[in-house]
Amino acid sequence: MPDLLIGEGLRARDHHRLEDDARAAGPVHEARRPDGVRLLVVTAGLDLTRRLLADRRLSKDSGALQREMRRQFAASGSGQTDLTGLFGPSMLNSDDPRHARLRALAVKAFTSQAVRRLAPRVEEITADLVARLPVGEEVDLVSGLAVPMPLHVIGEVLGVPEQDRAAVRTMIETMLSMDPARSLPASDALGGYFHTLLTSGSFTEGSLFGALVAAEDDGDRLTHDELIAMAFLLVVAGHETTAGLIANVVHDALDNGLWQRAAADPDLVPVLVEETLRHNSPVRHATHRITTEPVEIDGVVVPENTILLVNLGAAGRCPRAHEDAASYRVDRATTGHASFGHGPHYCLGAALARLETETVVRHLAARFPGTTRAGDERPPVTHNDIMVSLRSLPVVLRTA
Numbered sequence: 001m002p003d004l005l006i007g008e009g010l011r012a013r014d015h016h017r018l019e020d021d022a023r024a025a026g027p028v029h030e031a032r033r034p035d036g037v038r039l040l041v042v043t044a045g046l047d048l049t050r051r052l053l054a055d056r057r058l059s060k061d062s063g064a065l066q067r068e069m070r071r072q073f074a075a076s077g078s079g080q081t082d083l084t085g086l087f088g089p090s091m092l093n094s095d096d097p098r099h100a101r102l103r104a105l106a107v108k109a110f111t112s113q114a115v116r117r118l119a120p121r122v123e124e125i126t127a128d129l130v131a132r133l134p135v136g137e138e139v140d141l142v143s144g145l146a147v148p149m150p151l152h153v154i155g156e157v158l159g160v161p162e163q164d165r166a167a168v169r170t171m172i173e174t175m176l177s178m179d180p181a182r183s184l185p186a187s188d189a190l191g192g193y194f195h196t197l198l199t200s201g202s203f204t205e206g207s208l209f210g211a212l213v214a215a216e217d218d219g220d221r222l223t224h225d226e227l228i229a230m231a232f233l234l235v236v237a238g239h240e241t242t243a244g245l246i247a248n249v250v251h252d253a254l255d256n257g258l259w260q261r262a263a264a265d266p267d268l269v270p271v272l273v274e275e276t277l278r279h280n281s282p283v284r285h286a287t288h289r290i291t292t293e294p295v296e297i298d299g300v301v302v303p304e305n306t307i308l309l310v311n312l313g314a315a316g317r318c319p320r321a322h323e324d325a326a327s328y329r330v331d332r333a334t335t336g337h338a339s340f341g342h343g344p345h346y347c348l349g350a351a352l353a354r355l356e357t358e359t360v361v362r363h364l365a366a367r368f369p370g371t372t373r374a375g376d377e378r379p380p381v382t383h384n385d386i387m388v389s390l391r392s393l394p395v396v397l398r399t400a
């Protein structure tokens, strides 16, 4: 099913069905991005997906990924060349030892202990945003809450000044659009913004950016390109994904008649979050990998130098891992998924993402147990080759 799993052919509303059918048909599928890059999409069960994510023959090296993409751009005459934004030398686009070195510089800010310390601030930011939402009339939860909450939290942790955050958000949204005519200038603009912020020292004091700039000054610990790539990764991964998860949890809880139960029983909220991660995560695919040698995947030999996307949604809905895997249920005996990845690149922000999502859902359900969706239509989605997210989620907040 070329081009159906990603790119223009994706009928995003049916992406669960597409992925589950693809998994049933076999693990390896050809696909092509709108910018002409050809790649393989792997839709496998949970065990094989985890093995592949941890397999070091599926490299994350930014140099190798950029070389292969440039070769394809040249061959297809697409004219696309700038890959620094999403494919810069961040920890996510590196193998060890660079990966381990870069991850070690950021990990302290996101340990479970560090995240627990952030809890009161996450609650405060949530309460502040919720207080501004109109009650009893239609409101969009994506723009009013799901996006700004994690954006402010990651902005505070990293040191992005508050007055810049809305502009940063706009640049990211455009960069992720997969329309090269718009996304490349946006990626340049964001790179320029981070360069100025980091070289002028105008990030907030005591923030992670301050620690990273000190590591840059320390020469061999972080180069300037690595510093900019780290900023890109943490700001993008640190809010876009969580915003998508918050919207999906609220949507799934309302659509499955579980909202009032969550309002009455806050212990149900983490269960809803895990089930949405398993069944309906906004992150459909792990990020791009490239084979360093021929790799056999369930009987199919993938040649060296092939770009791969490993599907995570199909793995979460794997019928061998979960009974009635395609349904949304909160009474499961099994909860495993690969929605935060697996192996060396396991999501650095998993604890923060869970805290943020649980905080929003708990707060909103407790204050507005009578909330309903506005209209019967399925909310519109936006997609690129990694994510599918709700573009808006119109609801009516009601106290009863």
Ligand code: HEM
Residues within 6 Å of the ligand: 053, 091, 092, 093, 103, 110, 233, 234, 237, 238, 239, 241, 242, 245, 281, 282, 283, 285, 286, 287, 288, 312, 338, 339, 340, 341, 342, 344, 345, 346, 347, 348, 349, 350, 352, 353
């Ligand atoms: C890595 C998902 C939130 C930072 C990953 C990966 C996934 C993922 C699947 C692995 C990618 C791969 O192997 O190709 C998610 C989801 C989130 C979320 C579903 C929210 C619901 C966050 C947040 C942060 C973050 C809040 C903030 C720090 C990162 C980083 C990596 C990563 C830095 C790269 C880790 C490495 O390469 O060692 N995430 N993420 N993520 N995530 Fe998240």
